[in-house]
Amino acid sequence: MAERVMRTVRDLRRSNRSLLLRRLYFDGPLSRQDLIDTTTLSAASVSNVVGDLIGDGLVAEVGSVGSEGGRPRILLQVDCPRWHAIGVDVGETRVLVELFTLDLAVLAREEYPLPDGCRDVAAVVDRIDSGLRGVLAAGAVRQETIIGVGVGVPGVVAHSPELGAVVHGQTIGWDAVPLERLLREAGGVRAHLPLYIDNGATTLGQAEMWFGAGRGARDAVIALIGSGVGACVVVDGAPYRGTGRSAGEWGHTTVQVGGRSCRCGARGCLEAYVGAEAVIERFREVGPAGSPSGPPAEASEEGALAAILAAQERGEPAAAAVLEETAVYLGVGVANLINLFNPERIALGGWAGLLLGARLLPRVREVAREYALRHAFANVELSLCQLGPDAVARGAATLPVAGFLAAGSRPPRNQSAS
Amino acid sequence: MAERVMRTVRDLRRSNRSLLLRRLYFDGPLSRQDLIDTTTLSAASVSNVVGDLIGDGLVAEVGSVGSEGGRPRILLQVDCPRWHAIGVDVGETRVLVELFTLDLAVLAREEYPLPDGCRDVAAVVDRIDSGLRGVLAAGAVRQETIIGVGVGVPGVVAHSPELGAVVHGQTIGWDAVPLERLLREAGGVRAHLPLYIDNGATTLGQAEMWFGAGRGARDAVIALIGSGVGACVVVDGAPYRGTGRSAGEWGHTTVQVGGRSCRCGARGCLEAYVGAEAVIERFREVGPAGSPSGPPAEASEEGALAAILAAQERGEPAAAAVLEETAVYLGVGVANLINLFNPERIALGGWAGLLLGARLLPRVREVAREYALRHAFANVELSLCQLGPDAVARGAATLPVAGFLAAGSRPPRNQSAS
DNA sequence: CCGACTTATTTCGCGTTGTGATTTAACTCG
DNA sequence: CGAGTTAAATCACAACGCGAAATAAGTCGG
Incomplete structure (x- = not known):
């Protein structure tokens, strides 16, 4: 009884955008022809969708591959340097905030120790918020290029419709902390910027799956x-x-x-x-x-x-x-x-x-x-594992990246003068 | 990198057919209005798709629900008596073949003991084949109404592109038995009739999930x-x-x-x-x-x-x-x-x-x-568990039913004079 | 028994999609 | 430089889901 996310003909396009974008992200660079061969999409559709992706600045043409008597294939790649994701690692002894490009190369990082563990929720929220502003400034990156923020926390993360992500952390004394709401109220996370909160071990696992021992x-x-x-x-x-x-x-x-x-x-x-x-x-x-x-x-x-x-x-x-x-x-x-x-x-x-x-x-x-x-x-x-024990922040950043790839779209425009 | 099964606008329709069919099967009877409310589809689409389903004989109108001042809602139901599935339980001591209606009510059953265990593959295939013909005759059912055959076996079932399902059964001495090919060659399973082979414990679990302790x-x-x-x-x-x-x-x-x-x-x-x-x-x-x-x-x-x-x-x-x-x-x-x-x-x-x-x-x-x-x-x-230890055959029959619901379609027409 | 009202379902015109066929573009080779 | 080859874009078409409007089928009050 899984509810389909696929109803209108427009979702179909989104799905195909996502498909091509994911293939380019994980296996790129690839030519349009490669995409035609490995997905079941027709040449016409690949051309259309890729055209859109380029128009939206998600994909860029990068060189071409030599031919043997025909028109050369143009290589396509996700335009990773143009987009950014932020990963936050809330550990028991410190908060680490890192700014990444879309391919998860580190651009800037801020680290704050938490002397008394992270029992004091307000202090943690404050550190995260400072960290967000800090890395944005240090990286000299515009808010519009941020596709989202991921946070790894030491606890179980539940989701409620009203409060968003709620953290239960037995080891750090957090009992139903509405971290998502608190972070949004702090202001460092713009209203419509995607915010993903998950268990730190899970985000670390995700990082290993994408870039480490679990690859493939x-x-x-x-x-x-x-x-x-x-x-x-x-x-x-x-x-x-x-x-x-x-x-x-x-x-x-x-x-x-x-x-x-x-x-x-x-x-x-x-x-x-x-x-x-x-x-x-x-x-x-x-x-x-x-x-x-x-x-x-x-x-x-x-x-x-x-x-x-x-x-x-x-x-x-x-x-x-x-x-x-x-x-x-x-x-x-x-x-x-x-x-x-x-x-x-x-x-x-x-x-x-x-x-x-x-x-x-x-x-x-x-x-x-x-x-x-x-x-x-x-x-x-x-x-x-190949990434060391400090890949929680990187893993957290994979969450918005995964969302970005699944949606196949740029982050929503921030409405001016509302 | 899961390959989408969704490319053309036609697959979209298949997906929506499947969605409505599944809802009617598991939660039916329901009115069109119920479907509109619970599935994000528009009224127009629900009407169109349901019209198709009725036209194909998959769904039937069955009574209507009283109204309070408006046009009454017509109740829809999957036309279960019209379609059939077969489930086979290959146990260590006997082969059981059962004919079901789409809602998995038993219409006929044939049981064959296997005196020497099921080590002799040919004997097992023969028993299954006889069982298939037997239940079809006993149930007085036309081949065209059969949506598929499911088989539960005591072993690990692998799939190869050439041979189809291959069974490795340590306890019964089966080593890479190409059961799918053998069954098709026996002739009891028409060429294009879907044939699903899976581990018996898994099919039993599937039965419990659909109709027993795992329901919901x-x-x-x-x-x-x-x-x-x-x-x-x-x-x-x-x-x-x-x-x-x-x-x-x-x-x-x-x-x-x-x-x-x-x-x-x-x-x-x-x-x-x-x-x-x-x-x-x-x-x-x-x-x-x-x-x-x-x-x-x-x-x-x-x-x-x-x-x-x-x-x-x-x-x-x-x-x-x-x-x-x-x-x-x-x-x-x-x-x-x-x-x-x-x-x-x-x-x-x-x-x-x-x-x-x-x-x-x-x-x-x-x-x-x-x-x-x-x-x-x-x-x-x-x-x-609620279904007893003999629900393997019923669980096996859920496999073609699941396929039927997922495809949202009637079985492929059997081509005449080919 | 009729007409206003209510609700369910179908119909219609539109915008969007993916596709195959065709056309255009870009390169190699002799 | 022109023939040959391959890649990419364009075009006309059919199918789809949707919102709005039309139609169908009841209830209810008189």
Whole structure:
């Protein structure tokens, strides 16, 4: 019963504009002829639609490809430098605002620390608003070229008809914060500028799908391991969110009935074994308390995890044991993803995932092979994420870009003197 | 980069035909006015499209609804008795062929036992072919009214451009059987009659989604427990299959690292705890070997499982312990589904699932609440399947019906004298 | 029983779309 | 420089959905 977005003959054109625009964006540059061959559109229609796109400044002709006795094909490309998107990463310790061109190259960035976490909503909104104005000024970019703003937040994002996007962030103490309304009231986001708010892990996954380890895959899982453990499940090219938008809670799937206690209250969660916090704790339990080889209490989790890896490097058996166990649980978790989702690709990311993965990936793959069904395992590619843990803002910026490509249109004109 | 099925203005009409047809099929009877109100189509278009549908014999006017001072609304309905679909269930012990009207009411059925399992492909094809001819004769139905044939098989179904649907069935010894080609060659399926072949668990899930426990849900999981354990994951109203079409292998997700051995070769699989075979085996291990209260070795798995339930009923501690453990593992498995998929609905089915669920569902729900994240658990409805374990054929018949509704058209005319 | 009123459905003219056929443009090669 | 070749644009046409207007089919009050 999916409501069609396709009724009038005009929507048909929009759909075809979008089709050509997407192909040019992801696979460009291409000639009109390439478009004719690879889409089912007729030559006449391609010519018409491309003409419109060029007229609207979305596409530009760029050089031509040599011919062998005929008229050369003119190459077309989306005019990426002309349009801009903004991505915002609301982290637990800082707000990052970045200005991108349409192909998501960074033009400007502003970063604001959040000393007391982001519990104070007004402060966060204020930082985001300053950041927006800041990057616009720094990039010397006109508002009219901005196609939209994407925001990645650490929480579940629901949508209500009146308030727009509403954020529920258990870890940062946000309870039903109407972030969309607050941001619009702050004024930095023009009234009719598209504003997309989504979970930060999802936007990171989206970034990996477009530009990183997930590139080209239809069905994939981006597994994110930080202090906690989550996953961005991509089905048919788009993140799958579930009914309450909280799908992908990989970290709280049980891999050991009656196992270690997890901070979620349950026992035997995957996160209780492979999350950074859990790995560090397990090492503390097993490892030498006041060992001279490593600082007994690292200031940061990053440091502590690095210390464990270093200890293993030096051949300390306690570290090796903890990491081996971690690899086994991680492999089991990955196998579960393989068996349930049968994805084309699985990428391990998050700061801890990258740190651990660099060392443990071969062993994780080995364990996953043991636990996953043969057929499904044979069809999956397991790798590390490629964009680093700071791609949340870039991922957030993919949201307006995706909207832009789907609509196949320039941003709505801002009405003067209304 | 999904290829649009929408290019010309004619496809637009097809899409709108399909939209109205689907609404009438699932929510009918409805008046034209209802359609105008609920589908963004204009009155003029609704009138035109409905006129076409009536002209093609797909829709019929059926009575009218009382008015209050104006012209009464004429009620429309899909002309279900006029069209037919066939569903085939290829089970491990028998082939079942059923003839349905478009609303999937049974008109005729033929059942053929398969004494030696369905290893002999030719025998199976022969039985299906006989069944097709049989139900057509028994139902006294003309070939032209058949919109298609759906077949549910116990295996993974791949699609190749040359051979059509190819079945890989590990449990029945089928290795790349080109069932589509074989069936077409047998002749019972006319050349241009749509033929859909899919995994039996998936078709069963589809049946539950349309007419059973999943009715009305967009995102759901139909969990099937028989001798083995599987699941049909429904995303956005359609079964999710994954890259290699083997998604939903819930039974082989690990819930106990280093736990019981599973027949898949891994350890700690969910199936090794809650599958019928596993439950029976666990009872044999724990229970009194030659207890006078129950037959020591039941002939069938159904009987053995029923005996365990009966033993618990009588207060035997061994049976109670095994079933309690089963409920815990089942609850954990369900919680994992909830956390990963965040579905709207989870239905427990399969012959063993229904048998166990009738007794254990409250306890399973309790355990799932403990292990699942609060938010996701609060949004899920956990119930038993409603159609029984024999709805595979009906589910298979939904495949051609879905195709019929999606295309919005009558089956292609069979060309005479070609 | 009639006429005003109300509501449902169909009809009509228009603007927009994609298409195939045709025309025009742009280049290579001898 | 002209024949040959391929790319892109143009044109006439048929089909579509839409808003407005016309028509159909009732109710209700008298």
